[in-house]
Amino acid sequence: MPFITEIKTFAALGSGVIGSGWVARALAHGLDVIAWDPAPGAEQALRKRIANAWPALEKQGLAPGASQQRLKFVATIEECVRDADFIQESAPERLDLKLDLHAKISAAAKPNAIIGSSTSGLLPSEFYESATHPERCVVGHPFNPVYLLPLVEIVGGNRTSPDAIEAAKTFYTALGMRPLHVRKEVPGFIADRLLEALWREALHLVNDGVATTGEIDDAIRFGAGLRWSFMGTFLTYTLAGGDAGMRHFMSQFGPALKLPWTYLPAPELTDKLIDDVVEGTSEQLGERSIAALERYRDDTLLAVLEAVKNSKASHGLAFGE
Ligand SMILES: NC(=O)C1=CN([C@@H]2O[C@H](COP(=O)(O)OP(=O)(O)OC[C@H]3O[C@@H](n4cnc5c(N)ncnc54)[C@H](O)[C@@H]3O)[C@@H](O)[C@H]2O)C=CC1
Numbered sequence: 001m002p003f004i005t006e007i008k009t010f011a012a013l014g015s016g017v018i019g020s021g022w023v024a025r026a027l028a029h030g031l032d033v034i035a036w037d038p039a040p041g042a043e044q045a046l047r048k049r050i051a052n053a054w055p056a057l058e059k060q061g062l063a064p065g066a067s068q069q070r071l072k073f074v075a076t077i078e079e080c081v082r083d084a085d086f087i088q089e090s091a092p093e094r095l096d097l098k099l100d101l102h103a104k105i106s107a108a109a110k111p112n113a114i115i116g117s118s119t120s121g122l123l124p125s126e127f128y129e130s131a132t133h134p135e136r137c138v139v140g141h142p143f144n145p146v147y148l149l150p151l152v153e154i155v156g157g158n159r160t161s162p163d164a165i166e167a168a169k170t171f172y173t174a175l176g177m178r179p180l181h182v183r184k185e186v187p188g189f190i191a192d193r194l195l196e197a198l199w200r201e202a203l204h205l206v207n208d209g210v211a212t213t214g215e216i217d218d219a220i221r222f223g224a225g226l227r228w229s230f231m232g233t234f235l236t237y238t239l240a241g242g243d244a245g246m247r248h249f250m251s252q253f254g255p256a257l258k259l260p261w262t263y264l265p266a267p268e269l270t271d272k273l274i275d276d277v278v279e280g281t282s283e284q285l286g287e288r289s290i291a292a293l294e295r296y297r298d299d300t301l302l303a304v305l306e307a308v309k310n311s312k313a314s315h316g317l318a319f320g321e
């Protein structure tokens with residue numbers, strides 16, 4: 001039986017920070033949404049969060065027929081998923097809770113409706129262990145705020161079908177997102193593995209009295225953070241190697257990885273690792289020269305700076321705040 005890819009009804013289980021973000025995105029894309037959350041007052045809190053997100057979604061542009069009125073809040077898991085074409089779970093990050101919840105969700109859902117979990121890093125093979133039709137179960141890990149940030153990491157478990165990954169990609173793309181298939185099932189996936197490393201170091205810096213949280217945030221938001229909005233670390237460091245690119249960068253700064261700059265153990269800088277990094281970034285460069293990519297970087301940085309400045313001014317803030 002083919003998976004459902006024409007989605008009219010979206011089910012959201014768990015309507016906290018992330019669940020409400022999914023609901024807002026789905027409503028803005030003109031879907032009917034059914035939500036469930038066991039907390040007292042959850043419906044009111046959800047509707048308040050959506051109303052708060054709506055002006056940004058209106059600025060971005062709503063799909064025809066999009067309306068906050070198309071949200072229905074129900075009292076049981078079964079009512080939430082029974083008629084859904086796509087199901088997204090955003091419950092607390094606890095393995096036992098998700099294991100139990102997915103056994104119930106998948107038993108009550110249409111057998112060919114894709115089920116996605118927002119988990120930040122738990123393994124789908126583990127929490128979909130008791131699921132009915134586990135071949136349609138995936139991770140769809142979003143980023144906060146879910147209704148604006150495009151990235152969604154898609155991860156399959158050991159029983160997920162490749163067609164389910166494709167169906168999830170199709171749906172998330174239709175929701176205006178940028179799916180990234182994480183091909184190996186590893187804890188933390190790709191993005192949180194990176195973010196957690198930064199987070200761990202930031203906490204060490206605070207703990208050691210090196211910097212305040214504000215100073216650390218300044219170190220990110222006035223430097224690499226601006227670059228990261230449009231260029232990842234590998235291409236950024238390719239440019240940091242000058243005309244000689246990544247190979248020069250690796251020979252100059254590679255040894256610093258062995259200095260105690262961070263508390264994380266560094267990988268062995270084997271020839272294979274260097275070659276893989278050089279080849280990967282060469283592929284990313286494509287036909288573009290370093291100079292052309294520098295112009296792209298500079299133009300984009302200026303545009304981002306201008307955008308950040310204008311947006312802050314409209315909120316009564318100076319650029320340096
Ligand atoms: N907060 C973040 O920055 C991000 C979180 N995530 C993931 O999204 C998921 C949800 O996290 P948040 O929204 O941040 O948490 P949250 O605490 O804001 O919301 C969790 C919601 O789940 C509800 N809940 C409690 N027990 C439940 C159950 N048995 N079944 C269904 N819902 C239940 C709670 O009432 C609450 O409304 C987690 O798996 C988390 O790892 C993913 C990306 C980013």
Ligand SMILES: C[N+](C)(C)CC(=O)CC(=O)[O-]
Nearest residue numbers: 119120142143144192195
């Ligand atoms: C802190 N976190 C692990 C929940 C963060 C995420 O999963 C993604 C994000 O929005 O940064």
